[in-house]
Amino acid sequence: MIARIKKNEELFSGYFLVDVEAEGIGRDKTGRSASPGQFYMLKVGLSTDPLLRRPLSLHRKLSDDSVRFLYRQAGRGTALLSRLIPGDEVDVLGPLGNGFPIPAGIKHALIVGGGIGIAPLMALADYVSGERKDITAVAFIGGRSREYVLGAEEFREKGIETFMATEDGSLGTMGLITHILDEYINEHKHKGTGGWAIYSCGPHPMLISVAALAKKHGIKNYTSMESNMACGIGACMGCVISVLDREHGSSIYKKVCDDGPVFDAEDVVW
Template identity: 40%
Template sequence: MIKQERMKVVAQQSIARHIFELTVEGGLVDEMAEPGQFVHVRVADSFEPLLRRPISVASIDKENNRFTMIYRAEGRGTQILADKKAGDEIDVLGPLGHGFPVEQAEKKAFLIGGGIGVPPLYELAKQLNSRGIETVHILGFESKQAIFYEEQFKALGDTHIATVDGSHGTEGFVTHILNELPHDFDTYFSCGPTAMLEAVQWAYPQKKGFLSYEQRMGCGIGACFACVCRTTKSETDYIKVCSDGPVFPAGVVIS
């Protein structure tokens, strides 16, 4: 069930260059279940900025009615959000969309993320681990200064890092790491830039995969049609990333 709630900010900190970790508390957490869902946050109590910001859910703590978001502060809205302090309140709508189907993994899963597409994979890894699924994490960042949650992922499974400039881990992209790893897994889950998702699908055409797409959104609930994408079903068939996704089986979305 989707809820709208003014949630209390519990903590916020910078965890990498332009990257913030924000934890909030409230009853809306009761509705969260699927890793890969997102929330729509109103960053100010005024009408400027007008639109909410879609932010993925990085971690769910139902015991304490809290969840954690990780986002990049690069525009005016997210920069306003980055100024929030413990004790402040923010208006949150969610949980939204369809997340990763954890039940599709059998024994071993690859989790492949790029940049700000990495956060939802953390909750996914936790839930897969709780089901006895071995997870391997392949994460890509621009540079060492942009890396976050490396140790948290390592605590959940084998973790590989790629940086574009080679300042940490493997130089290049996640695909450079994928080329070196054995294909001994049954399912992959990926979130990140469209070009990365396309490369991952190309690398594993015979594997079962699920991709989370990043798309500009207006309403977040499927009403404004700002995030439509074509599908492989027909030339006139479209899906809405916010309400039909953001997670789709590999091979469904035409980039």
């Protein structure tokens, strides 16, 4: 669908929020609302340059006709996106992918994000604090330094207890957010971790640590994976990752765009 840029603002150097409007953009083809963890493929400009679409996670659903993305200028595609101004058009496909599962019985959601990884987790925080008040969410946000700790204010405004860590100590605790997560679980696990789930998105090494912690404490971890994508709809096999085939005890390829981007961290062959 062709969507229109409503707002495209630089938060700080190289990090942007863009609001995109089109009729029905907040719903899929079947009319189901876009859910946290799903993503869109954006083709910047209506020419064939750059040829491929770029995946961006749903950051906030503003209405059925308007969604927000949080993006980092990584290369050519996102640089072109950053230059678009209100009224410009962008070709958008989505919402795509599976989103974060919230199985029955989940009561405590530990939301763990690093840097730009907060992008899809904000949508999850919106959903849990808005529509699932039966779930208590706690957020753990890490970054290299204070400007890379994104979304903490918004999480707190939603009433979500939020811990922060920076590698240089410029905000929150000095060190890695996974240490804070481990401490939190150790402090609270005597009440029982049944009904807990960890939702993670961020740099690969952080996801590995979170997955290991989740395994150590026996808590389910749903992790949003990244991979280079060409089509975004399961047609090109360009985005596969190795995942455990529990039935045969071997590993198989799964498509991040179609089978993910959210996976059970225990299944991912890290």
